[in-house]
Amino acid sequence: ILNVEQSPQSLHVQEGDSTNFTCSFPSSNFYALHWYRWETAKSPEALFVMTLNGDEKKKGRISATLNTKEGYSYLYIKGSQPEDSATYLCARNDYKLSFGAGTTVTVRA
Amino acid sequence: GAVVSQHPSWVICKSGTSVKIECRSLDFQATTMFWYRQFPKQSLMLMATSNEGSKATYEQGVEKDKFLINHASLTLSTLTVTSAHPEDSSFYICSASRRVSNEQYFGPGTRLTVT
Numbered sequence: 394i395l396n397v398e399q400s401p402q403s404l405h406v407q408e409g410d411s412t413n414f415t416c417s418f419p420s421s422n423f424y425a426l427h428w429y430r431w432e433t434a435k436s437p438e439a440l441f442v443m444t445l446n447g448d449e450k451k452k453g454r455i456s457a458t459l460n461t462k463e464g465y466s467y468l469y470i471k472g473s474q475p476e477d478s479a480t481y482l483c484a485r486n487d488y489k490l491s492f493g494a495g496t497t498v499t500v501r502a
Numbered sequence: 503g504a505v506v507s508q509h510p511s512w513v514i515c516k517s518g519t520s521v522k523i524e525c526r527s528l529d530f531q532a533t534t535m536f537w538y539r540q541f542p543k544q545s546l547m548l549m550a551t552s553n554e555g556s557k558a559t560y561e562q563g564v565e566k567d568k569f570l571i572n573h574a575s576l577t578l579s580t581l582t583v584t585s586a587h588p589e590d591s592s593f594y595i596c597s598a599s600r601r602v603s604n605e606q607y608f609g610p611g612t613r614l615t616v617t
Contacts, residue, residue: 492538
């Protein structure tokens with residue numbers, strides 16, 4: 394199991410503001426990085442699967458970048474809305490997933 | 503598509519009893535299912551990987567005789583926590599995939615409290 398770290402652990406954002414947070418992971422023998430969005434009492438929902446260094450993926454107002462050489466990924470939320478409130482998990486995939494502890498985002502109206 | 507359910511969503515049991523948690527893929531056939539555990543403020547930790555019709559592969563430190571996993575069909579895997587103790591109280595969550603290393607689809611999890 395790999396050491397995957399996410400920071401910050403939690404953050405509060407005013408509605409309309411943009412925010413970003415980090416996932417760092419061991420860079421050696423990299424295969425893929427996953428981002429999930431997990432709302433309370435629901436199943437984690439897949440956001441992105443990223444494999445190539447320099448990858449940038451976008452889904453609505455949420456986007457992510459990947460740097461496999463230095464071992465980090467950023468997730469960005471543009472113009473945060475209350476429905477973006479959730480815990481965002483990243484996981485490195487080496488044919489099994491090693492998760493970070495998540496960043497919990499709370500968007501205040 | 504790719505919906506995974508878990509039952510029960512929460513359970514309270516007495517120390518020494520056994521508890522069974524079900525994980526079902528509702529609209530696809532899951533060749534592989536995964537069981538994770540999460541303690542408060544910690545990350546999801548993989549407990550075991552099960553392939554349909556074969557024995558589960560357990561991660562280091564996970565007792566296979568305590569956490570019995572059965573994956574008898576392509577849509578159902580069960581986790582039985584045997585002789586549960588308070589330290590087994592945790593959040594257990596399963597995921598399912600069509601092939602190993604492909605996307606995993608998660609259930610909503612089961613909160614187990616052992617008194």
